[in-house]
Amino acid sequence: MAKRFTKPTINWKELDKLVPPNQRTNFLAFKAKSDNYLRRVQANPPELPKIDWKKYEALVPVAGLVEKFKKEYEGFKVPYPEDKLLSATIDEQWKALQPEIKAYCDSAQKDIEVATKKLEKIKSLPKFEDMTMEMFYDLYPNEALDPVNRPTFWPHDEESQLGYEEKKAKIDAKEAQTKK
Template identity: 40%
Template sequence: MSRQAIKAINWAALAERIPEAEKAAYNAFKVKSDKYLQRLVKSVSMMANPEALPKIDWAYYKKVVLTPGLVDKFQKEYESLSIPYPPDNYTAEIEKEKQQAAKDVENFIQQKNEEIEETRKAISKLESMLPFSQMTLEEFVDLKPDGIMLPDRVSTWPHTEETQEHNIKDDDKESSGH
């Protein structure tokens, strides 16, 4: 397992992709990221984080330290010290979620493109249709058979089937058995 880190973030390119509604959150995130980076650079400059432990001159300490066996004990413990790099348990999961999100976006785009095409067809149909002001009554009835008041069919406002008096009377006759 190797350590991998992004060397630099192209904040300008990232800012171009952020919608206006999200600019405040983006700016807050950038400020936090910059503060974190400053703290990290400061701590690294104060104390380097090497890949391996530094080498110690044990012979020198064996000459200087008077307590017998103490340097040997420290040397043994120091050389047996192993600090494992934490395992990467999340990259695979993040990649999986990234791929799923890409599929979801593709499906969304395809669905919206289909809806756009249907809307264009409907608009085309409306544009090719004769304007209502130029239609005859017969053409309008053919287009919307339930959307017009006809002289032989008396109706009351709001002119829907459910609210018409003749339907209510017909329903009453059927329920009473006449």
């Protein structure tokens, strides 16, 4: 007889941590089905009930019929499926992938650390409502307006500044020079 499962082999707590919020209802439905199946299996006895063959021999008038059934019943074996996928090769492939998985996890952890540092830096800034132009200039000198060293005109974009030439005009001028 095959091995009887007495408890779930799935670590539901760890799996629960990995489920995204939008898939939570599907996960709970799957867990309920799995638990229901396990309860149904455990409700039955682990072994098949024993048959009282002598009782049936006394009740059945056809000679040899009960003996024939007994012989076939005891000779019947439920075939256990053979491993056609070669689990050993799958295990070897899994072991071969472990360094790759570890390297990916390490690089992802480094990315997480960089993002966490950036997030901490952003959280340490004053709120947008509380920040003054001087604070912004001190924090981001390259992005802030600098009327003394880099004066600009409203709306402070490239096209509105003195000395701006359209990019298309520059390209046309270069093409004209190369043709001559």
